[in-house]
Amino acid sequence: MNFVPQAIYIESGAESAPLTGEVLRRFPEVPVFRNRSLENLLADVSRTSDDVFGECKSRLVLSRFPGSFLKKCPGISPGMVCCNYYVVNLLKNCIYDCSYCFLQEYLQNNPFLVAFVNIEDLLGELEAEFSAYPGRVFRVGTGELTDSLALDTVVPYSRTLLPFFNRQQNAVLELKTKSDRVENLLAHPDPSNVIVSWSINPPQIVAEEEKGTPSLTARLNAARLCRDHGYRIGFHLDPILLFPGWEEAYRELIRELFREMAPGDIEWISLGSFRYRAPLKQIIKERHPGSRLFTGEHVPSKDGKFRYLRPLRNRAYDTIRRYLREVSPNLNIYLCMETREIWEGVTGKLPRSDERLDAFFDL
Numbered sequence: 001m002n003f004v005p006q007a008i009y010i011e012s013g014a015e016s017a018p019l020t021g022e023v024l025r026r027f028p029e030v031p032v033f034r035n036r037s038l039e040n041l042l043a044d045v046s047r048t049s050d051d052v053f054g055e056c057k058s059r060l061v062l063s064r065f066p067g068s069f070l071k072k073c074p075g076i077s078p079g080m081v082c083c084n085y086y087v088v089n090l091l092k093n094c095i096y097d098c099s100y101c102f103l104q105e106y107l108q109n110n111p112f113l114v115a116f117v118n119i120e121d122l123l124g125e126l127e128a129e130f131s132a133y134p135g136r137v138f139r140v141g142t143g144e145l146t147d148s149l150a151l152d153t154v155v156p157y158s159r160t161l162l163p164f165f166n167r168q169q170n171a172v173l174e175l176k177t178k179s180d181r182v183e184n185l186l187a188h189p190d191p192s193n194v195i196v197s198w199s200i201n202p203p204q205i206v207a208e209e210e211k212g213t214p215s216l217t218a219r220l221n222a223a224r225l226c227r228d229h230g231y232r233i234g235f236h237l238d239p240i241l242l243f244p245g246w247e248e249a250y251r252e253l254i255r256e257l258f259r260e261m262a263p264g265d266i267e268w269i270s271l272g273s274f275r276y277r278a279p280l281k282q283i284i285k286e287r288h289p290g291s292r293l294f295t296g297e298h299v300p301s302k303d304g305k306f307r308y309l310r311p312l313r314n315r316a317y318d319t320i321r322r323y324l325r326e327v328s329p330n331l332n333i334y335l336c337m338e339t340r341e342i343w344e345g346v347t348g349k350l351p352r353s354d355e356r357l358d359a360f361f362d363l
Ligand code: SF4
Pocket: 093, 094, 095, 096, 097, 098, 100, 101, 102, 103, 145, 146, 147, 178
C-alpha cells in the first residue's frame, strides 16, 4: 500500500524541522495547511464524515512533541506482568485499520495521523538516559501508538534511529510492524542493536480483521530480507483470536512461518490474546460490522480489560506453545500483557524466574 495523505497540516514550530521538508518534498501535489486549529478541523471532519476515525487516518499532521518522549511500557498495570520495555511515540495513529485496534478508542479526541518531527530532541533525551544508567540495558520500541514501519517511506524515522542505535552500548531498538516497508532498513549497512518484529496472524484473520495491511506472505518475505541483511528478528502472535478452526489455522500459520525462517533466526516469539477496554466494543461494532471478534465470551481482568475466559486463554497458549515447541524446543516464547496467574499456569514460572527469559530481557 503506497500511502498518500489527503492533506498535510503543519503545526506551529514544525515548519523548520528537516523531517517536515522531507515529507513535503515527497508529496508536492498534496494540499498543505499551516497552523490550522485541529479542534476546528476535527469539527469539520465530524460534520462531513460518518467515519471520523477512518477519515483522520489520511490526514497527516506534522507537529513538535512538547514533553518527554521516553516512557516505561504501559503493560505495567495492576495484576499484569510485562516485559522490561520502554516506548517512544514518534507517531500517533496508523494507516492500517485493524478491527481490534485500541487506538480507535484511545485516540478519539485527536484521531489525526500525527508525526512528531523534532526527532533530535528524542535523540538527546535517549542519549542522556542511556549514559545516566550505563549498567542498565534499554529496550526501546516505537510501535505503541502506531505501526513502526508502515510510514517509514513517508516519514523516514529509521534513517535517523538506526545509526543512533548502532552507536549505543546499552540499548536496543525494537521496530514492531505488520508492514513490508523495509526499504530503508535494507539500505542501511549496519544492523546492530536493532530488532525488527512482525505481528502475524493466520491469513483469514489478516483478510477479515487487519484491513489495509500486507499479507502474511509479504510480512514473512520482508522478515526474511531483514534476516538476510543481519537484523535480529522477532514475531508476535498477537492478538490471538479464537474462532471455529483456530487450532488448525494457527498450526498452519506456524508451518508457514518456519517455511521462511529457521528457529535459530528468531530471537523470540511473543503470544498475546485479544483484549480490549469496554468502550472499544461499541466502536468496533460500528466501524467493523463484519468483524467476528465478539463471537466468543470475554470477561474483565484485574486491569479492567476484557479477555477470553482464563481456561480458554490457557488452552490457546498451551496449544500454540506446543506447536512451536514441536518445531524447536529452543525457541524463546513469552506472553505479553498477561496476568501472573496465566504466566504461572502456562509457563510454570514468572518472567524474571526464567534464566533464558532473563538473558533475553537483559539482552
Ligand atoms: S497495525 Fe497496529 S496500530 Fe495499525 S491499525 Fe493495526 S493494530 Fe492499530
